[in-house]
Every structure is written in C-alpha cells, then in structure tokens.
Amino acid sequence: MSRILSVAPELPSLDLNRTRAFYETKLGFETISQYPNYAIFSRDGVWMNYVLCDDPEIPKNASCYIYIDNARSLYDELQAQGVIHPNGALADKPYGVREFSVLDDSGCLLKFGQRL
Numbered sequence: 615m616s617r618i619l620s621v622a623p624e625l626p627s628l629d630l631n632r633t634r635a636f637y638e639t640k641l642g643f644e645t646i647s648q649y650p651n652y653a654i655f656s657r658d659g660v661w662m663n664y665v666l667c668d669d670p671e672i673p674k675n676a677s678c679y680i681y682i683d684n685a686r687s688l689y690d691e692l693q694a695q696g697v698i699h700p701n702g703a704l705a706d707k708p709y710g711v712r713e714f715s716v717l718d719d720s721g722c723l724l725k726f727g728q729r730l
Contacts (some may be wrong), residue, residue, distance in 0.1 A: 620659075620660075622654075622661040622663050623678040624663040625663070625665075625673070625676050625718075625722045626669075626672045626676055627667065628719075628721075629719070630651075630666055630718075633664050633718065633719055634648060635719075640692070640695045640696075641656055641687075641692065641697070642695050643655040643657040650666070652664065660680065670720075670721070673718075673720035676721075676723070677722060677723035677724070678723075679727060680728075682728050683728060685704060685711075685727065685728035686704065686712070688726060689714045689726075691701065692716060698714060698715070698716060699714075699723070700714040708723075710729060711730060713718065713728070
C-alpha cells in the first residue's frame with residue numbers, strides 16, 4: 615500500500631523575484647530552486663511552489679493552510695516582520711486550531727494553524 619508523504623502547494627506569483635525576496639526576508643524560507651516561470655521555497659522541510667502568472671485576480675483566490683507546532687512563536691516572529699493579515703490575528707478557533715493569516719506579496723492567503 616502506498617502512503618502520501620507530503621504535500622507542496624503550487625501557488626501563483628505575479629513576480630517570482632519579489633516572491634523570493636518576501637519568502638526569504640519576511641517568512642524565513644530558503645530558495646531551493648528558481649526558473650523563469652517557477653520557484654520552490656522551503657522551511658523546516660515544508661516546500662512551497664510558485665508558478666508565474668500575469669493575472670492579479672488569480673492570487674487573490676489562492677490560499678494554503680500550513681500546520682505548525684507553535685503558533686504563538688511563529689506569530690510573534692512574523693508579526694515583527696509586519697506581514698500578519700489585518701483580519702488574521704492569532705486566535706483559537708472553534709474547529710480546534712490556534713491560527714493566524716498572512717498575505718504574501720502577490721495576495722495569496724497563507725493560514726498557519728496549530729492543532730489544539
């Protein structure tokens with residue numbers, strides 16, 4: 615029987631160089647590889663893939679949920695970078711997670727959650 619080992623979301627970027635800078639300087643990711651139309655970033659073994667797009671409406675409709683082990687710690691780290699979504703403050707949700715949200719440089723919504 616096969617097992618699913620991991621998932622790497624593929625999100626749209628309006629400018630891969632700007633997205634790379636955002637992920638490296640604001641979110642603490644490293645660039646694994648970058649091509650003219652594609653980039654891969656990683657942090658703590660989690661990979662995020664980005665594909666270049668030219669329609670600014672597409673990123674506004676893209677999102678990803680990332681499970682983490684310490685929401686307060688990462689929230690404090692990213693809050694210091696000024697990237698927390700205005701409506702995405704750290705909160706315990708009724709569906710059993712402590713979560714917060716970030717908008718990336720293209721407008722993709724990244725939700726980070728710790729299971730409670």
